Amino acid sequence: MSQNERNEVQNQNTDAKNTALGMSPINYLFVLLIGVYLGILFIKSEVARWERIHDMFLFREAHMYLIISVAIGVAMFSMLIIKRFEVKSLDGKKITYEPKPYHTGVIIGSMMFGAGWAITGACPGPIYAQIGSGEWMALLTLAGAMLGMFSYAALKPKLPH
Amino acid sequence: MSWIMQPWPWWLSGILIGLTVPLLYILAGKAFGISTSLQEAGAMCMPNSQLEYFRKFDRRSNFWTIVFAGGIALGALIASRLLSEDPANLLPNSYATVSGGIKLLVGGFLIGFGTRYAGGCTSGHSITGISNLNWPSLVATIFFFVGGLAVTWGLGNLIFPAQ
Numbered sequence A: 001m002s003q004n005e006r007n008e009v010q011n012q013n014t015d016a017k018n019t020a021l022g023m024s025p026i027n028y029l030f031v032l033l034i035g036v037y038l039g040i041l042f043i044k045s046e047v048a049r050w051e052r053i054h055d056m057f058l059f060r061e062a063h064m065y066l067i068i069s070v071a072i073g074v075a076m077f078s079m080l081i082i083k084r085f086e087v088k089s090l091d092g093k094k095i096t097y098e099p100k101p102y103h104t105g106v107i108i109g110s111m112m113f114g115a116g117w118a119i120t121g122a123c124p125g126p127i128y129a130q131i132g133s134g135e136w137m138a139l140l141t142l143a144g145a146m147l148g149m150f151s152y153a154a155l156k157p158k159l160p161h
Numbered sequence B: 001m002s003w004i005m006q007p008w009p010w011w012l013s014g015i016l017i018g019l020t021v022p023l024l025y026i027l028a029g030k031a032f033g034i035s036t037s038l039q040e041a042g043a044m045c046m047p048n049s050q051l052e053y054f055r056k057f058d059r060r061s062n063f064w065t066i067v068f069a070g071g072i073a074l075g076a077l078i079a080s081r082l083l084s085e086d087p088a089n090l091l092p093n094s095y096a097t098v099s100g101g102i103k104l105l106v107g108g109f110l111i112g113f114g115t116r117y118a119g120g121c122t123s124g125h126s127i128t129g130i131s132n133l134n135w136p137s138l139v140a141t142i143f144f145f146v147g148g149l150a151v152t153w154g155l156g157n158l159i160f161p162a163q
Helices: A003-017 A025-044 A050-057 A063-084 A104-120 A124-132 A138-158 B010-018 B020-028 B036-045 B064-082 B098-118 B122-131 B135-154
Strands: none
Touching: A025 A124, A025 B010, A025 B020, A025 B064, A050 A063, A050 A104, A050 B135, A063 B010, A063 B020, A063 B122, A104 A138, A104 B098, A104 B135, A124 A138, A124 B064, A124 B098, A124 B122, A138 B036, A138 B098, B010 B020, B010 B122, B020 B122, B036 B064, B036 B098, B098 B135, B122 B135
């Protein structure tokens, strides 16, 4: 089977499960709005600010640790409620968490990401927030992240997992 | 209401960021995670790639991550233009140089490679993963800090601007 044919089959399979867009336009609107909500939060909480990340790693202030801990706590409580009352998503589907598996990359990759976080003062979400707020140098962070992602894609078969 | 124009307190920020998880699940049926947007962007750039990482990736069901990323940028624009008194200085001034640009590029590379190798970042692993009691996500979060602390304390004088 040629690559095009394979893509065709894959696309048809996907079509059968979803609309052409993967989900409904109203879902996309919500995704966009939640993105805007989070972008505002990344700026107003200052988690997209290099100094905050630096001071976190230097143990100079508790700000970031407190935010991350409270966010995890609120998310955990929300998941308890969702599971306990079997809350469904808006389109009536069961809400399920697909566990991320453990492999060697969880350790090596995480250390690499942590190093990049410390250098750039951004994790992936805040990269987009920095660019959106007009911090144009962050475009280089994004360019680097794309290069890193492409390199991982190319090297994946050779890396321990 | 003038507090809105100031940086928001940690408890409010933490609560509202944590609520992203149920909001995304309930309103869109998606698990909160941001670094998948990098893979989606890669797969969109190379639709005919032979690489398994792109070939086996469902570009349609993950397209929402790009819309989400665009929303984050738009929200940040709104927050910094309309909801802040002083324009936020997000990066140190010394980063607006050639050497600073190289640091951002290298750091970005580590973010892209690392998050994809680890299978998630602060959102997908630390917030969504841990809150779903997924132990590999706790391991990932611990090693985010191992990497960050090692660079900050080990190479700090070399990399970072004096403060």
